[in-house]
Amino acid sequence: MKDLEKQLGRIEPLHQEAAEQTRQHVDQLTKPLGSLGRLETLAVELAAMTGEAFPVVSPPGIIVFAADHGVATEGVSAYPQEVTAQMLLNLTHGGAGINVFARQIGALQKFVDVGVAVEVDAPGVCKKRIRAASGNILREAAMSREEAKRSIQIGVESAQEIVADGAKVLIVGEVGIGNTTASSAILSALTEADPDEIVGRGTGLTDEGWQRKKAVVREALALHRPDAADPIDVLAKVGGMEIGAMAGAILGAASRRVPVLLDGFIATVAALLAVRLQPTVADYLIAGHRSQEPGHAFVLKTLGKEPLLDLNLRLGEGSGAALAFPIIEASTRMVREMATFASAGVSDR
């Protein structure tokens, strides 16, 4: 995507010198060699991403993108479409799960409407509406190619804005009734995964609803035949605007050397889209948690990422990533605040 490259610039390779400096420093801290396990590798990864041997990850920035899905009328979600707009309003009032966890970690928060069916009039909503809900993928494309590109562009810009506001790590989240259906279709299209293996119950479908959802994904893929080698085609035909925006935001953060802490199934499918658009973005991703949605384990494996937490969550909104944030913050505090054997006068081996 040429315009995207122009807008992003290059996503820089990892900073090996900073990583090496951190690795050496971690080995001088007052603890048995390697005893802080994954925290140690995380600290080194964060140095490689940011280019700083003593990285800072606070404050994190959380962007929640909201959009509706035409396919929601096909009985693929346990909840009705109007919940998307209602949850967007709830987010601006600070009452959603992600608001609570965002406050807990002192995060900057941004809520972006990229295509909710009914416009929400609230001062906290950033209005970047592409259209009122995507098309029903059982009958038509989710959106045009131009609209898909626009969703990515909005994501890039939103990330650049929150980074300019001071965010040191990016978390992307979403609300959009029906978006686990769209994410499953994207994942199947990009990886040829069998819908039976990756389609889950989303918000809590009954057995019957779950079977219907699998059939919907299968039929939508058979109708549109998205081109796996063309991520924009996949996004346009079976995706969603908030998923495109999340992919764009992930690219936008990485282009500023800002690490991305991934949430659940939907956010991680967006990350896979981003990786297919620009493979180097993979170096800037940390998996926050593993969601209950079966496709999440699959997409994490495809990306080669091991999640920090496994708490049986299935909420989305960025919630699992926000809950994982204190772990990455701990890794940076370890580097910055622990004494070394030399400074503390503790005997080395």
Ligand SMILES: Cc1cc2ncn([C@H]3O[C@H](COP(=O)(O)O)[C@@H](O)[C@H]3O)c2cc1C
């Ligand atoms: C009250 C409520 C709050 C939510 N917050 C996130 N989601 C999550 O559930 C939806 C996806 O699941 P499905 O594909 O089954 O519709 C998305 O809105 C997602 O963000 C919610 C869902 C509900 C009902």
Ligand SMILES: O=C(O)c1cccnc1
């Ligand atoms: O894993 C997720 O992100 C998820 C799962 C179910 C419903 N909403 C989000």
